[in-house]
Amino acid sequence: MAEPGTYKKLQIKQFPVRGLRETAEGRYWRGFESPQVVQQVGGVTHVDFMQESPYDFAITSSTRVFLYNGKTKKMKKQFTRFKDKAYSGCLRSDGKVIAAGGETGLVQVFDAGSRSVLRQLEGHTRPVHTVKFGTDKLHVFSGGDDATARWWDVATGAQLTRLDGHSDYIRAAAASPVGPEMWATGGYDHTCNLWDVRSGGSTVLSVNHGAPIEDVAFFPSGSLMATAGGTSVCIWDVLGGGKLLRRVTSHQKTVTCVKIIADIGPPSLLGGEDAPNASTRMITGSLDGHLKIYDLDKFQVCHASKYPGPILSLGLSGDCGTMAVGLANGILSIRNRKKPRDTVLDLSGDPAAPSRAVRRRRVPSMNTGAYRYFMRGQGAKAGASDFKVTAQRRAKLAVFDKKLRTFHKAEALDAALATGQPEVVVSVLEELAAMGCMQDAIAGRDAFGLAPLLSFLCRFLTEPRYVRLLLTVAQQMLDVYGGVVGQAPAVDEKLRLLKERINVELLAQQDLFAVQGMLDTLLAGSMR
Template identity: 30%
Template sequence: MASNSFQRLSLVRSTKFDQLDRNDPYWSFQFPTTVKEDNNISHVAFNPHSPHELLVTSGFHMRIFSRQSAKIGKTFTRFREKCYSGNWRNDGNLICAGSEEGVVRVFDKGTLARAPLREFAAHHDCCQVTTFTADGKCIVSGADDGKVKLWDVSRGDKVSEMLVHNDYVRAGAAAPNDPNIFCSGGYDNTVNMLDMRANEITMSFNHGSFVESVAVFPSLSLIVSAGGPIVKVWDTHRKKLLTTISNHTKNVSSICFNDSHTKLLTAGLDKRVNIFELNDYSRSATVEFDAPVLSMALSNGDRTLAAGTAGGYLFVRHRNEHIVKNVPEVEKHLYKELEQGGSYHKKPNAEAPFTYKVEKKDVGQDPVKLDNETTHKRKAHENRYNKLFRQFEYKKVLSMGLGYNIRRKRPEVLVAIFEELHRRNVLTKTMASRSEAEVAAILRFLGRYLTDLNWQPILIVVMEKVIELYSQKAARSESLLKLMKALNYKVNQELRLIKECNNCIGMIESLTSRSAELPNTRLPQVRRKSEVLEASNLETSMEA
């Protein structure tokens, strides 16, 4: 193999959450406060100006809560039906909200009056998307009729109207720096970027499932869409998909950026809020809640995280400043940049195909270039296992992978080594003539990670090779025979679980088909305690 055609090993993460990296201390939220509402909390938003009050949209009212103590400050109840999407204007003085009857209302935060300042008979169907434009002069609304409309706040007139979706409009985000750009997402699986001034769709992307939430990068270079358990990042310059994030097990309901736009936060019905780096889209932290998360917001400076959940629970958590103070001095500058919202730079040696660099500079200012300026190329760091593969040292690379540090602390590296050896058709030759300790290490590794869905195909191949090469040797060794029996028990247990899952799927399909034929017939409830426990254990096994 030529050196210029050598491909580095691609590491595949485990599906188990406990194998992920530890949470970044910066995202350690403590001091939780829980507030109970009467209905599901469909939307939460922090005031962009101090003291950064929290606006909560739930059922037939909106409420303003204190960020620090979560005490109720003001309640808006002038809604005939359910209200949706309560958002602040950039100056923090006005609030807009849609409603189920299609009326868009504008409220004043400062006065004692709770009656709306403006009412727009915007749509004939349910309006679940409302937001102010970047200049604060207009409101954009989207409804179940597939239309997006622009309204002038001061005059109360409709500025423009566009039919952009063939189904419900359930997601929308205005460009932070351009009052004419709006991004919408609908249940027709599309994400559209709209030019409200030209009244046209500038670009459209197919998400592949119902779009529940969208977010727009300040430079308009990225659009992030969420639908189903998948989050997709779109490159608007190249007009194509940049990456796909699939760290949720259930539908993703809300997404947003942090204050410095260096992190992406995603909330889902799996009761988790995941935080990802924007330079390589790796997960840096996870915040867990007690109920499915329907809405999420992060305050200025990333100091407070608010989550609205199903069942009407509002969770307000504050970041622990003491944990950040205990960070080593070498890493403190990273947290300082996040606090101040400074520049966003790529991590050194990070393997990312395309990244963005955003700095706070004056628009139109060109960087200063010096004459006779020289640049030095840095040689990219290459891991040891890649060097050994480049030198065709297959025996050494497998021995290195079976070491304790790789096998227990970085199992994805050993899995990648197995895959590369299998791809080069040298797996059998490399695994032959191994010592008893190395064979025992392979058997322990198989017993630990054989049930992982991402690694199962290659580990099954490795298990077949081990049985083929060392079955006779295991019969003469008591330790190897014990490990073989344990692996056999693990495989039989996995087969029984698969069989039970298939039986459960068959029963569910028969019940659903039967209920479709008899819509008025109710299924009998499980009464016995043993059956309840068995069903819950089966559901837990299926989710795993």
């Protein structure tokens, strides 16, 4: 038996990291909790948040518009005064009034509290797919399949302006943040028109997206505009005469919605010095089920999420605390951002600086009743002139190390399997193989002792990092126990599962060899 002082601890195998290191941007967006899923009666075609606290939001599904509480995320009202499908249910900025279009061409305005119909705006001859409140809270903008957009006075119910300029359905509209009279509309005629509702219906600017436009959004400055349609999102310079600045193509199917977020939150809440700056982000949703966030400094995707269905609509609250995504299969996904455990309000002396929540670590008081009082100075470092006495610490051995040191091979393997860490098990198996006692560690086991080893092989045999070693282990195990197969049902079930895993891996290898042959042919042809 080896002396304790001569035994060297087993070096656990280390493998390269599989994926890229998670960035601060990814940590921020992963800070949203697991989604709260609500099944609706039909596809959720529109999500709209009110701009003031408590950030209630309205969603449109089939023939109804639902109003959700921004704090509890529970439905509190539903509006059913529609003869057919409802479209584009939107909240006024104060959340007291709701407007929605419909299949019949009627635009209805509801009282959010009593659910009573305040106004019915008649004028469209075909379905109205987009309805927006003006920033002055007194007007409504609508666009429909009759290729017209209309500007309404809510107080009187009168149509103030009719905008003619599209040759196909109008499916998107957005108000410019620099002026309540400037509106942009996107249609299925591939064009996005900029209007001044004071001019009686003349087009200020028109750009061609190149595909049917599903959504339009302005940047906070109002000088840039984004249009979504087809598989691309286009960024336009409004002040530069409609110059195309960038075409972003990162989706595989039609982009159905686009949102511009002016401020994603204070950097102090995002994870430290490497957190993303509080700057503008663009969010897009597509029929391919992917939600993507773009850093607009480089127009690159900085985070992406996959949803269980085609995305039709999305919305984000003003404080970036709640994200709601509507899917074509009727699922409404609501995600809340995790709040810091300890936040205080940073009230700076500068009145121009906004108050923001800053995370601070709570430091316990130092007194004789605290454990830290008696342990103070433990982490102090020695000075340059101090004499440092290094204490020789005795190596703390793991259970499998102790068993290997005493040559209890089977018990060492059992201890490694008990850790549940594949790197530890593989390291112990390699050490047993180097000692030439692999078969001794496997032999002499009953059905109870074989179960953990068979479970490990079934789970990790097809793992590329372990397959070479584990195939040898599986072969030796079959050589030892091949004559007693069929006596224990539990062991037989594990062996059947192991056989299925091996067959699946063989089929995958055959497909990969076929692909490799095709690539070799193509590469050989390109070399000529």
